[in-house]
Amino acid sequence: MNHRLLALVLAGCSLLSLAPALAGQAPRAASSADIPISRTDRIYAADQFSNTVSVISPADNRLLGVIRLGDPQPANLSPLYRGQVLVHGLGFAPDGKTLAVVSIGSNSVTFIDTATNAVKATTYIGRSPHEAFFTPDGRELWVTVRGEDYISVIDAATYAEKTRIRVPAGPGMQIFSPSGEYGYVCSSFTAETVAIRLGDHQIVGRIKQDSPFCPNIAASPDGRQVWLTLKDIGRVMVFDAKPPFNVIRTIDTGPLTNHVNFAHTMTGDFAYVTVGGLNTVKVFRTDNFEEVAAIPVGQLPHGLWPSGDGSRIYVGIENGDAVAAIDTATNRIVAQIPVGQAPQAVVYVANAVPQGDGTTGLQPLGVAAQATHLTLSPVDASTASRGQTSVSLFDQGLTQVLQAAVAGLEPRKPYILGLAERADGSGPIEPLASFKTNPAGSAVVNAVGPIRQVVRDRTGGQARYLVIVPGTVSEHGDPVQVQSRAS
Structure with missing residues (x-):
């Protein structure tokens, strides 16, 4: 090899070493490529008291409008009322084309076409469902029926319930290993989380919770860890994502610990935890569990989700009617976006609107802005x-x-x-x-x-x-x- 060619090869290696590593963000596997923020992406927030879903463009941190699934009081008190009540949970299909919206008060899951904002179907299930998420292959939607003792498994093609998986009473939230091998279900009424094998829906592991009130659970994109929150005692628990599912660490986080999610950045992998009683988002390394930041975000932070490239974390501010955008490089708020009333779950869907402006069917906030x-x-x-x-x-x-x-x-x-x-x-x-x-x-x-x-x-x-x-x-x-x- 001549000296000029060797110099070019070395220069190329140097440039490659300086380039950001590609790593997928939750809920995708770490082996997936990052997806830069663009105008085709959308952020969705479930607005519990206005019964709406707020739709945000992350490219300019702008509220595009809301999808109205129900009416405010007193209209929703009528026995003839047909809309949804207490819009709360969110999940999305792996291809980004379908949003699943859980309404606690009307026991429903509403399926929305992300490109058109149109309702494709509504499925009514058991008492007080809480959260929903699609399996990594996109074939099933698992919904935690918190008022009972099972997961409602919905066929993603027909929107009909196909089976039920019995779990400890009061399932709060479910999420899946990026590999698609396991589902993890924590409980809001029973001090036990279970690991379920997706292949046959069998429980293959049980993890004792430090308290009976878990509202949220998340799996790290590297497939190594599962983090769950314990809202009543202000703590998170971390356990091994693979058998025998041993508890790795417990961390005291603060009163009204709500949701947890992950971001892969240039400086490492981090868990972000919303702590409502302190009005902060706490940030922890996932390698040594060190707390590296406590970010003031506003009154009662709730759900949160990373952008497709991990450069932002978006947080629903429940008592502030807003979504805050956090720059993960600096752990500072870079935008506050007004949304509907009491945002709960928040999700980020990359390439949700491949064509057009994606505003069809959206409505202004109206009374929800008050x-x-x-x-x-x-x-x-x-x-x-x-x-x-x-x-x-x-x-x-x-x-x-x-x-x-x-x-x-x-x-x-x-x-x-x-x-x-x-x-x-x-x-x-x-x-x-x-x-x-x-x-x-x-x-x-x-x-x-x-x-x-x-x-x-x-x-x-x-x-x-x-x-x-x-x-x-x-x-x-x-x-x-x-x-x-x-x-």
Whole structure:
């Protein structure tokens, strides 16, 4: 080989060593090529209280519109109502052509054509389904029926339920190994996750959960690890993705730990975890489990998903009606995109719209864009480090759905969210909702009514103030958190 040719070969090797390695992002295998962000990609967010799916273009971080699957209250209270209620879970086919949307309140899975935003079919299944995902070969959709004890397996060609797989009661979420060998199903009611062999739908492994409330689970693209979240105790568990499925690590993450997902970057593989009580996304290395970042993102982060090249992580901000875009190179927010009410699951679908602008059938946000955000702060300043409560009032017309992301209270204790006559919380308390905190001193509390009119607008009557008091309706103590005067 002459010197000139040798120099060219060495230069080529040098350039190759500097080029980014191709590695697939979740849920694809690491051996898949990265897919750069483009105008053919879409981000979808399931909007629980507006019963919509928000559709975002990641190329310019812009909301294109919403797919309206149902109506707000009180229309959805009618016995003749035919739309969906509590739009919550999302999954997508491997070819990116079909989006599966789970609605908890109407026990349904809606199949949407990603190119046209049109509903292709709706399948009704068991009580309170939670999440859905397609098998890696695209032939089946597995849906966790959290109100019962099975996975509903739906034929992706006919949209009909073909079989059921019995699992521990209250299955919360399922995901698959990138190889397509196993499905992993965690539980929201039972302290056990199971590994299921896809070939024959048989349970081949059982993993003990540290608590019975797992809402989310994810498999790393390299096929080595499975991470699950435990919302009630604020923890993630990591176990080996292959038999005997041994637990590798547990990590305390914080109150209201919600979802987890992965991104492969130039500096390594990372797990991103949403922690609602701290309003952050925590970032961990997957090799040594070191926490490398805690990113403030807004009130009650929920679902998240990486872009097709791992350069971005998109996070649904449940009590902020937004999707935040995180640059994985810097772990900083680079965009906040308004969406429908209380986004839950978020997915990123590469090449969802191969041709055209993909806006057919989309509608504007409308009433879904209206929400009021409040904060309840500790009465005792010495407990401020424990956290505070964020409250969103999602407009439904004359009424609102109140959702409080409660944090900073005593664990496993009964409390009341109510209305007080005075700003300091004194005077009689009118209860709105009773609740009990989880082991992390947190809870998510809901109520419905014309609440904004008395705590924010304060027109046409006496003003009231949101408070949290310990105890029960029949016997309670003094307020421990009160509505901030700035609210």
